[in-house]
Amino acid sequence: MRFIAATTAVIAAAGALAVAAVASAPLTKVQYIAKLRAADAASAKADGAAGAAVESKTATPAHVKALFLAMGRTHTAIRKEFASLVLPKGAAKANADFAHAEVVLGEQNEAIAAKMHATKAALLKYIQSLKPPSGGKMLDHAIAELHTAGFRI
Numbered sequence: 001m002r003f004i005a006a007t008t009a010v011i012a013a014a015g016a017l018a019v020a021a022v023a024s025a026p027l028t029k030v031q032y033i034a035k036l037r038a039a040d041a042a043s044a045k046a047d048g049a050a051g052a053a054v055e056s057k058t059a060t061p062a063h064v065k066a067l068f069l070a071m072g073r074t075h076t077a078i079r080k081e082f083a084s085l086v087l088p089k090g091a092a093k094a095n096a097d098f099a100h101a102e103v104v105l106g107e108q109n110e111a112i113a114a115k116m117h118a119t120k121a122a123l124l125k126y127i128q129s130l131k132p133p134s135g136g137k138m139l140d141h142a143i144a145e146l147h148t149a150g151f152r153i
Contacts, residue, residue: 024086025086026086026087026088026089027085027086027087027088028088029088029150029151031088032085032087032088032091032151033151033152033153035081035082035085036146036151036153037153039078039081039082039102040153042074042078043074043075043078043102045074046067046070046071046074046075047071049067049070049071050064050067050068050070050071050109053067054123054124054127060120061116061117061118061119061120061123064116064123065113065116065123066113068109068110068112068113068116069109069110069113071106071109072105072106072107072108072109072110072112072113073106073110074106075102075103075105075106075109075135076102076103076106076107076110077106078099078102078106079099079100079102079103079106082095082098082099082102083099090149090150091146091149091151093145093149094142094145094146094148094149094151095146097138097141097142097145098139098142098143098145098146100138100142101135101138101139101141101142102135102139104133104134104135104138105133105135105136105138105139106135107135108133108134108135109133109135112127112130112133
């Protein structure tokens with residue numbers, strides 16, 4: 001029985017090492033670009049929903065606020081995902097800038113949501129008074145870096 005238990009433990013440890021080795025393998029360029037495209041789609045969906053709610057005559061201020069919070073959380077989640085990737089060669093700097101821009105933009109969107117007013121008229125006035133978030137420019141710069149490095153989204 002001890003032999004079977006010891007053999008099982010060795011097999012389990014070998015399996016765990018194999019899984020760890022696979023998990024730490026760098027992404028291929030194709031895999032990385034697929035992740036970038038998925039992140040872009042998720043971001044566009046969240047941004048589009050929040051923008052549409054602002055322009056909607058029927059959306060309540062609470063709904064708009066919830067969508068801005070969701071947009072912020074989406075950007076923050078993208079940052080977490082991209083900060084943890086094992087990158088293909090040549091993507092490190094642009095990916096670091098991309099992840100940083102995502103978290104900045106996410107935090108800015110959540111801060112905007114926190115200050116939203118309870119009436120639609122006040123909410124619209126507040127949103128119209130805002131300058132574009134700096135995270136957006138940072139994200140544009142990071143995407144340009146990715147393109148320069150050969151990672152087209």
